Amino acid sequence: MMPMTGWAHSMSHSLNGPTPQAILRQPQIPSNYKSMPPSLLALSITLLLLALGGEASFAAPALATGGEPSAAWDAIGNFNPVVPGYFADPTLKKFGDTYYLYTSTDGIGACEGWTQVWISKDMVNWVNYKLNWNPNDKNWAPDCMQKNGKYYLFYNFPCMTFAAEGDSPIGPWRPYGKTPLIPDKFVPPVITLDFQSFQDDDGATYGYFTTWAGNNDAGTGWVKFNDDMKTFESKGRIPYHELQGIMEGPFMLKRKGKYYMMYSNASCHDETYNVRYSINTTGPTADTGWIYGQNNPILSSDVPRKIHGTGHHSVLQEKDNYFMIYHRHDIWVSAGGLTRQTCIDRMHFNADDQIEKVIPTHQGIGYFGANQNKFPNLARGAAVVASSNEGTYLPRYASDDNNATLWRAVAGKMNEWIEIDMGSVQKVRSTHLQFEYPEHVYQYLLEYSTNKTDWKVFADKRSNQKAGCPMVDDKDVAARYFRVTITNMEPIKNVGRRAGIWNFKAFSGIDPNYDALIRKYVNADLNPPLPPLLVEAGAGYGGAVSPSGMKDAWPKSDHVFTITANPGFTIEDVIVDGKSVGAVGSYSFAKIDASHQIFARFKSQNKETGSVPRTGDLLFSCLAEDLPEGDKIASWPTQFPKGGSLAPMSNPTVTRIDGRKFACINAPEGSGFRFGSACTADIACDGFTMVAAVRHRRHSARDAWDSLVDIFYDRLQLGVYNWNGAVYVRCNGRALTSNFALADGQIAVLSLVVKPDGTWKAFADNREIMASDSADQMTKLVPGVVGGHGRCINLGRNEPDAWSTFNGEIGDVFLYKTALSDAEHKQLVNFVAAKLVGRVKPNAAK
Incomplete structure (x- = not known):
């Protein structure tokens, strides 16, 4: 059990009704913008008062001295993120007495997951429901509004907006058609993305949209709807020079007769992302008179506290209380900023009607109204062990009632398990499981025991065909231990299979309020169905x-x-x-x-053991045996130069293939390594040589390239296309793809030799697979020639495009600032190959 920090474990927030005692315990635009990923206090220490009835009341989160929220990122029972899983670009609406959270489904390539909505009565106990309308393979930044007894749902596909109408907040949705409601450049020169609706006091309805808003002074586009909500009375734009710093994610808010245009600034992929605003008193479409708000940016990252990439928000108003709903990167900042999570924090106005800075917290807000599940979580803070874990995705995170942390098994494996020890035998009536990808089908076996020896089945879901969060299983038993074995799952697009659990919860009873919500929103069976067995070949x-x-x-x-x-x-x-x-x-x-x-x-059959030639000409080399013994990689030491290292980007891990270490690079995570720091000077060379041991693993993302070794973006690059295994080379900006392709799971020694005159040959296991007679000389490598970036030497991915990452494992790597001779090249490849079959012992190159 992890230590509890400050009051983090005992804090609870209530709007209406008592809080259960158990819970108290407990910018030039790139030409390919359409294919780019979505858009980049001193307060006193206060304990929350529990509202014991009457009108809903809202208390601010407790803050530690120095103005920092008291809860650590891994504290038991944090309320931020609001829901478990990867969900970005949130719009939170309250229709009647129910909250509906619409988001982009993140963590699957460039937000390529199925459309879904989260539903709750109290903002803590949620149900995930898949929608019937999934218009495109990328459905970004949704918005939903109600008018004239109907509901309207908007989704963005880069770069256009689609719409549908329905009779309830969850549909079923009737799309307007296959053509977009708002095509790209509908309001020139504004790029159509991140649509958000706004209804003024007179009933007039508007929509706002933009991305890369600084280009050509575009700002944000707007439309004014006719009553049919399908056509427009007028359209226009608020130029960029009126909305200082606007990048994307426009959101209009009206308060006390003033119009607040709020928006995101900077890059959604890193810690620079933030939220700003400007004010106008004239009207929601005024093209002049916008005054840049005080306290900007009002929402920013707090990297030391692991709050990273805050932005793309919406606002929920509850009477005179305002709350900002926004996304931020997951704690591990994985997948190049494409595994985002939704959070909520209080938003205040000062006496001058300016928005104060919003403090992003891990603790969050908590309950809005009466808790809909009165039974305490018996597994909260329980001890957990697991069959394996990937890096720092620790087993204990599955019992901490915290949506920021999860247990994840070693990548790609099924039949992985966790075992929960609640400390004593207790009556258990129901369990809830929140898997890593809530919108996907998981098949599992849930067992229980009183003594950890005699196991009985609590629920057999090894043929389950329904997605859901939570996955609920009911049975009346006495238990101390639970064991969850994930036997199979619906493969995740661009990711594959990955066993992971945000939270396991156990309850002594079933609250009819939450149970009714869960039973009301049941997803249909997967079609086609998911087979319950697996056969794995390697x-x-x-x-x-x-x-x-x-x-x-x-x-x-x-x-x-x-x-x-x-x-x-x-x-x-x-x-x-x-x-x-x-x-x-x-x-x-x-x-x-x-x-x-x-x-x-x-x-x-090759008995040659080879050797490492001309070490004085190495740019760097790293050996697989120097990877750490654990899963996590803090650094990868280089053999040459002595004392150097490769720094990890995102979350590469160590894996073993037939007993031998490899660095595991997952394309969806955007993981990889960087050698040294950003270069500003040319690298003089007399040709170049690259040699690397790799295992390629297929995944379906079709990027422009998937880098294995990358120098200055595209000055010199050796890679493998993830979707088909084809080996390719980029040399001084020119690309060539071979007819040779690695099979899924195949291990090979790939190499590239570039002569000083620019001609080159590529090899797989010492066999030539392609060549170029280009006359572009290779006597120096020049950094920063592509758009000002491209100043780094990377392994496993290029720079800065984390979504163009090699998928597989990397072993020994050698980079030379010279063209090795045919004999030297063969000698080095033999050395690397001999280690893979065990003829050369580790450390032979030292």
Whole structure:
């Protein structure tokens, strides 16, 4: 159990009714903008008073001395983020007595998840519901409004706005059609994105939209709707010079006769993202007279407190109380800023009607009204162990009742488990599971025990076909321990399978209020259905198993695998479910009733062990055996230069393939490494040589490139396209793709030799796979030639485009500032290859 910080574990916020005692315990525009990812106090210490009835009342979060909110990011029971999962660009609306949170579904490529809405009566106990309308593969920055008895839902696809109408806040939605409501540049030169509606006191309805608002003094576009909500009475724009610093995410608010245009500034991918505002007293579409607000920016990152990338907000008004709903990056700041989470904090106005700075907190606001689940979480703060964990996604995070933290197993594995110890035997009537991707289907087995020896089934969901959050299982038992095993899940686009749990909760009873909400919003079964079994195939260096990777399988199905050695290799052994079946060339599973694994090892016929030539000409080299023993990588030491290191970007981890270390690079995480700092001077060279041991893993994102080794963005780059395994080279801005492709899961030694005259050859396992006779000389590498960036030397991704990241594992890497001779190149590749098959022991290059 983690230590509780300050009052963080005991704080609760109530609007109406008593809080349960148990809870108290407890900018030039780039040409490809349409394909870019979405948009970048001293207060006294106060304990919250519990409202014991009457009108809703709101208390400010407790603040520590120095003005910092008291709750640490990993404190048990924090209310920020508001919901578990990756959800960005939030719009929060209250219709009747119910709150509806509409967001972009993040953490899946460039916000490419299915449309959904979160529903709650108290802003703490939520239900996730998938919508029937998913107009595009990217549905960004939704907004919903009510008018004339109907509801209108808006989604943005870069760069246009689509609309639908419905009879309830969740639909079913009837789209206007396949054409956008607002096409791009509908109001020139404004780019159409981030639409938000606004209804004035006279009933007039407007919509605002923009991104990259500083280009051509664009500012924000606006439309005034006709009563049909499908056509417009007028349109126009508020220019950029009137709205100082506007980038995207416009939001109009009216208070005391004044119009507040609020908006996001800077880059949504990093800590510079912030919220600002300007005021006008004339009207919501005035093109002059906007006064830049005081206290700007009113919402900003607080990096030391792990609050990063705050922006793209909306505002909820409850009588005279205002709350800012915004997103910020997850605690790990993973995937290049594309795993964002939704938070809410109080927003105040001063006596001059200026907006005060909003303090972003981990503690959040908490309950709006009476708690809809009166039973305390018995698993809150319980001890947790797990089958594995990736990096710092620790097991204990699954029991901390905190939506900022989660347990995650080693990447790609299924049949991973967590075990929760509540400390004593207790009556349990219901459990709630909140999986990492709430809008995806998870299949799992939930067991319970009083003694950790005799396990019984609480719920068998190994054939589950419904997504949901929470996933609720009911049974009346006495238990101390629970074990959750994730047996399969609906693959996540651009990510694959990843076992993870935000929160496990156990309750002694079922509150009819929350239970009614959960039962009302039940998702339909997945179509087509998800098979309950898995068959996983992999191979060591020197060959392949086909088909490879992890595949869904139905009971009683048959599966045949072919094992093939590369030229110069022979099959050494095939391992099935942990047992050797010999050096066979094929293997079959017949009428399976369980999941299975098959793995092949190969033996090299090449007896040469090679060596590392000309170490004085190395730019740098790093060896896999120097990776740390744990999962997390604080740095990767270089062999040359001595004492140097590669710094991790995002969250690369250490994995082992057939017992050998590799650095695991996940494209969705935007992970990788940087060598040294940003360069401002040219790198003199006499040609160049790159050699790297890699294992490629497929994922479906189709980016412009997926970098393995990258120098100055596109000055010199060796990479593998993630979606098809094709090897490519970029040299001085020119790109060439080979006809050779790595199989999914294949290990290879890739290399590139560039001569001083600019001609080059690329190799896989010492076999030439492509060449160029370009005459563009390679006597120096010039930084910053592409848009002013491109000043870094990276491994696993390019710079600054984190969404163009290699997906797989990287072993030994050597970069030379010279063109190795054919003999030297072969010698080095032999050395790296010999280590992969165990002929050369680790540390031989030291």
